Amino acid sequence: MLEHPPNPELSTTSLIPPTPAGFKSGFIGIIGRPNVGKSTLMNQLVGQKIAITSPTAQTTRNRLRGIVTTDTAQLIFVDTPGIHKPHHQLGEVLVQNAKIAIESVDVVLFVVDGSVACGKGDRYVAELLAHSQTPVILGLNKIDLQAPHTASVLDASYQQLAGEYNWQLVKFSAKVGTELSNLQNILIENLALGPYYYPPDLVTDQPERFIMGELIREQVLLHTREEVPHSVAIAIDLVEETEKITRVLATIHVERDSQKGILIGKKGLMLKNIGSAARQQIQKLIAGKVYLELFVKVQPKWRQSRIRLAELGYRVEE
Structure with missing residues (x-):
């Protein structure tokens, strides 16, 4: 069951305790092409299902926030629609919302599919991010699907991309859960000191x-x-x-x-x-x-x- 007050849009300050010394917080935009595992990643980080997943590309339509609160930090993950070439008005709205998210978060986690080599779609997203002032971490997802004899070649294609833009690269598997604690620690390192934005037991801001x-x-x-x-x-x-x-x-x-x-x-x-x-x-x-x-x-x-x-x-x- 989602843990939130009766009306999550009316959270009161009485539900939010004072932050301990050194507490960090911030908004993290999960950006990437369709079907790279963004929603699966957020569900795993939050610890329960709040975003839908499907083999069909472009599943996510709304900017959905997932909230992770630890003893030392509060991370607000913003799941966004996959960035793609729109073919109708809905597609244009979705892509525009994803672009807006890039400028409205503290850190961007650019998620790519590590089971295939870096392609034109990834480079298109990378160029969009390069024009932003928001810090970017390149997240190499689906490492569980890498074949041992091709893993180094696949990794190298993304290491080259990260090197071009001076981005930190982190490898993980959202589906299996591999290296997610390491990813979370790196994200916390990139956040500034800040308050609780939401009550500690809240996992999403959506009703x-x-x-x-x-x-x-x-x-x-x-x-x-x-x-x-x-x-x-x-x-x-x-x-x-x-x-x-x-x-x-x-x-x-x-x-x-x-x-x-x-x-x-x-x-x-x-x-x-x-x-x-x-x-x-x-x-x-x-x-x-x-x-x-x-x-x-x-x-x-x-x-x-x-x-x-x-x-x-x-x-x-x-």
């Missing part, structure tokens, strides 16, 4: 309704894969809590009738499977029983409309 919607969207991606890729948005219509069960009603928005048909499936089986899997995840989130009812609605070209994007919670962040 449970947002996380519920993301968990439903994750199951849509996992069950439909390429058939209904990014034409999906989730609206939580109702959350009704009783002593015994939490009732959740949600609408899955898609762009075409054919996508609606795929999501519902033969005799409603696909929607039932998505709902069952999402319900199990939401029950873990709130640590209680959940009744989940899903509806599917067609919203033609919602990703191309700024009005529709805003209605569904997607807008360029300040």
